[in-house]
Amino acid sequence: MLKLHEKSGDDTVALMADIGRRARAAARPLAIATTAAKNAALLAMADALLAREQDILDANAIDVSNGEESGLSASFMDRLKLNPARIRAMADGIREIAALRDPVGDVIAEWDRPNGLHIERVRTPLGVVGVIYESRPNVTADAGALCLKAGNPVILRGGSDSLNSSAAIHARLVDGLKAAGLPEDAIQLVPTTDRAAVGEMLKGLGGTLDVIIPRGGKSLVGRVQNEARVPVFAHLEGICHLYIDRSADLDMALKIAVNAKMRRTGVCGAAETLLVDRAVVSTHLVPILDALRAAGCEIHADAEVLKVFFDAKPATDADWVTEYLDAIIAVKLVDGIGGAIEHIETFSSHHTEAIIAEDAKAVERFFKEIDSAILLHNASTQFADGGEFGMGAEIGIATGKMHARGPVGVEQLTSFKYRVRGSGQVRP
Amino acid sequence: MLKLHEKSGDDTVALMADIGRRARAAARPLAIATTAAKNAALLAMADALLAREQDILDANAIDVSNGEESGLSASFMDRLKLNPARIRAMADGIREIAALRDPVGDVIAEWDRPNGLHIERVRTPLGVVGVIYESRPNVTADAGALCLKAGNPVILRGGSDSLNSSAAIHARLVDGLKAAGLPEDAIQLVPTTDRAAVGEMLKGLGGTLDVIIPRGGKSLVGRVQNEARVPVFAHLEGICHLYIDRSADLDMALKIAVNAKMRRTGVCGAAETLLVDRAVVSTHLVPILDALRAAGCEIHADAEVLKVFFDAKPATDADWVTEYLDAIIAVKLVDGIGGAIEHIETFSSHHTEAIIAEDAKAVERFFKEIDSAILLHNASTQFADGGEFGMGAEIGIATGKMHARGPVGVEQLTSFKYRVRGSGQVRP
Structure with a gap:
């Protein structure tokens, strides 16, 4: 059904480098996109998911049938399987993200200096986010939407066993981006099952990835925490x-x-x-x-x-x-x-x-x-x-102490910069 | 003059692992230390630096003499040389840090939920900090004091050419810790010139280091940014x-x-x-x-x-x-x-x-x-x-977008946790 990238090795390295470049190029237009444009994209995504429900179910049926053949566990199959209610839940989730306050541009602190300088700390997008997840196709929609709201390009690497489902969902997210005039590369799905793609992401795609968020079991999170050369928002376990x-x-x-x-x-x-x-x-x-x-x-x-x-x-x-x-x-x-x-x-x-x-x-x-x-x-x-906690949608809970700790919602997916307003001040 | 650790290789690996364990053990007592105890330590450090000025100048004279023999550059020698005015400036700098507001325990956000839960976001220490710097002995005092104020154990790795000076300064910081009843391992100086010590720090000392801060020229910062397996607060250059x-x-x-x-x-x-x-x-x-x-x-x-x-x-x-x-x-x-x-x-x-x-x-x-x-x-x-910016002392300026961006002062050296107060709430 899908034209997937079937090769491996050097081809995957080149593919991932290209995905990284596209994400980086999308960062600036996305960072300056208006709240209205981002919300229009999100609402269009939700509409598109519902309008193309049958395509998504068809794609999911292929994954389910392959999963049954490979003898995947019952709990795994339960996470993999989609139905109209689950597709509606995804659309509703995206609409809730559209309804959240846009954090970008928020002044989170401001003060005056004795020399008259007025200093503001202002929220900005965090950068390019990589999400590595197992075979829950709905993460494609949740993570894509949350990153978009915070103005961050995202590279989604879903589980191999759900790639058809994820690709069908991803196509509808791209419909939404297009409808709002936002760069299509703002939300990219890694179109290969080659595991080397994960390795490339963990290396940071040549300095492109600003943070990696693993969503899945302990072995996935542990591998990402141990091997990633970029910051990770995650918890290994909740004891x-x-x-x-x-x-x-x-x-x-x-x-x-x-x-x-x-x-x-x-x-x-x-x-x-x-x-x-x-x-x-x-x-x-x-x-x-x-x-x-x-x-x-x-x-x-x-x-x-x-x-x-x-x-x-x-x-x-x-x-x-x-x-x-x-x-x-x-x-x-x-x-x-x-x-x-x-x-x-x-x-x-x-x-x-x-x-x-x-x-x-x-x-x-x-x-x-x-x-x-x-x-x-x-x-x-x-x-x-x-x-x-009242943060709206979250992409997970982090136990690290850097940047995000506890629930990682749209605000935790932002950084900040300083704006300083003067009237000709020079430093003595 | 100093008993330095002269061996290398495996010895340095073991030495650094031990330093890491000591720092980790100091983290909890330091995190719950009172503001009064931390400030008492800082003021005692400043006093000790002035009282033992001659010892510091003697130690510095050894470094200066070695530096002249090795033909170090004039600008390098200028950074290395101490005099009574520079020692007084260090002591004054530590007193300014004592006068700063203690960020630990500050409630930085709070809100109520419809179910009656009251949620607070509270500042905590960030964790164990590693500082890698070149031959400016004063960084020993500045970085040690700033990390202590934020409740963070610190591992200081100064330039080889200033190790006698740094050790003489470090001994006075330890005097201050002792005087206030705080763990001596809260501020440790790496007592070896073996470069393998830096490599161990960049690897994170077995998960001990939470962040590394390089202070020095572009080649040092570049190496740390490229090789560190833990987060780095730094700027490579200011164009x-x-x-x-x-x-x-x-x-x-x-x-x-x-x-x-x-x-x-x-x-x-x-x-x-x-x-x-x-x-x-x-x-x-x-x-x-x-x-x-x-x-x-x-x-x-x-x-x-x-x-x-x-x-x-x-x-x-x-x-x-x-x-x-x-x-x-x-x-x-x-x-x-x-x-x-x-x-x-x-x-x-x-x-x-x-x-x-x-x-x-x-x-x-x-x-x-x-x-x-x-x-x-x-x-x-x-x-x-x-x-x-009115932040008081800074340990540098960061251009990364994670956690700290712009000037890194005492607040940027903290993390946070959530305190949730209920009255018997269970989740439906």
Whole structure:
């Protein structure tokens, strides 16, 4: 169905270099594009996705049929498969991005100097973004739209098994760009399944890529983090902790523990380890574990927990560093807030942690001494999400400390520059 | 005088790994240190530098004598040499950093969600900083103090030719840390001249270094930018442009052109290229060039400029991409604001550019369409400086678009995390 680039090696190097050059050339027109033009493009993309729904479903059917032949797993096939509802969700997502405030040009700080200079810090696009993702075709639409809103050209490298679907979606994004008079190269899809293309992106396409965002499982993210020669916005895993302090309200602790672990077990903000203050072992521990088990959760307990909650699996050292992404939780007793902080700072992936407490001092220590992207007090870890933060669409959650940390939304995809207004000032 | 680490190869790898581990271990106590403790350390450092002035001068005398024997250049020797005034300037610089506002813990944004969650974005230390610099011993004090203020452990790798001086200064910084009860490993100096130490830092010391800041000439910065596997805050060069629009006030243009080029020719914010609107060639060009020449500046002129200003050197293609850092300026006629933007976007190093104009529309196009870290209107490019921006001390100017852009002061050496306060919220 598609004319894909079938060759490899040197051809892919040349192909990727050309894609990089085109992206770089699109950066300037995109950076100065009006909000109206960007939004018109986004709305036209959403319309085009719906208008050409059947083409997308046809392309997806090829990927699905190939995937079935290659014996891909059921969960993989579920992510790959499109239907009219999923296409509508993509279109709706793009329309929500169109409705977001355009960050480019926002004055984020301004001040006057004694010599009369007026200084403004103004948001600008970040640059050329590379997105490397697995076989979720909808990332093509989400990532393309979010990068466009922030004025960034994007190079999309989707999973090989979804390339027909991604290409069909990408073609509709290009329809939108054309309709609004924006450069078609603003959103490019890498048209080859040759894995050398990923290697070229990780090298930065000769200084073209400003940031790479991997979307997918731990092996993909790990490879990108280890090998990329350009900055990466990502989290490798979310080993999120829920700590029940001696001052916790038991009802609240119960409700939040079940939600943090069980609402959705496969998201990065799901709690993986439950830490309970030794001071409330007799009152809080068993009811919370009972509630978790009643919700279908398997308990991996340390030796002390096992003494009072017999029906659990003994936890091993591996449990404290495992992101289950499943209905399993590791449980440990700690010596109050100090013990909780010590455990979390030792084992956390610095994504998201929550404390349930009524004692303000314990909360302040938790907030001050733990260095994770997101810390919550008396709320579920599952709020770790750009939408829940009110940022609108997000492209993921970052645990690095450079530039973007926590949810990466449209503002996090911008940089800034200084505008200085004078009236003839020279420096003495 | 000093017990330096004299071995190389594997020994240096082990030495650097140990330095990295120590820095990482210092990160947490430093992140939660109070502002009072950090400031007490800084003031004690300043006192110690003055109290042990003679030791520092003695150590410096060894470096100076070695440098004379090795035939180092006069400008190199000037940077290397210390005297009581320079030591006092270091101490004063540290006291100014103590007087700066502590950014750690600042709430930089906060908002409420409809479900009652209150979200705060709070500044945190950035992490472990590596500073690689040439033989300016004062960078030891400046960089050490600035990183401490932001709560970041720092690993300092100074030039081999100034190692005795840097070590004598570093010992006084450690005095200050001890006096305030802060970890001594918060500020470490690499105690070897083995160049393999730099290679280890560029590799990131096993994930320990969060950012590297090179301070020095183009070859050092270029090597760090090319080889570092961790983020870099730097500018390779400052090819700064001054554009004289048709709407410019001639007196202002004259005064700013001379200041931008000649106030100090060796700084990164010095103008290197003068662009003049073809529309005012008959009124503005010759007076400006006369003023520059009267101030001692050599003119490299394009063919059109040579037609009206005979006594200049013909510019070659190389002139548009040369950072002279000297009393030389390249001059070119352009077709108004559009021509100026085109030239700057093609040849600039995206550091600092200025426009002299009375026409607000030209200024807005300049501000919007040029993507450099600092843009100025009717002011000298020599204001490109953290102190002039009111940021206090700076560790340099960055032209990258990630995290820090423009002057890198104490705020740019921080990251942030989210604190979310709830009252029992769970995610539906």
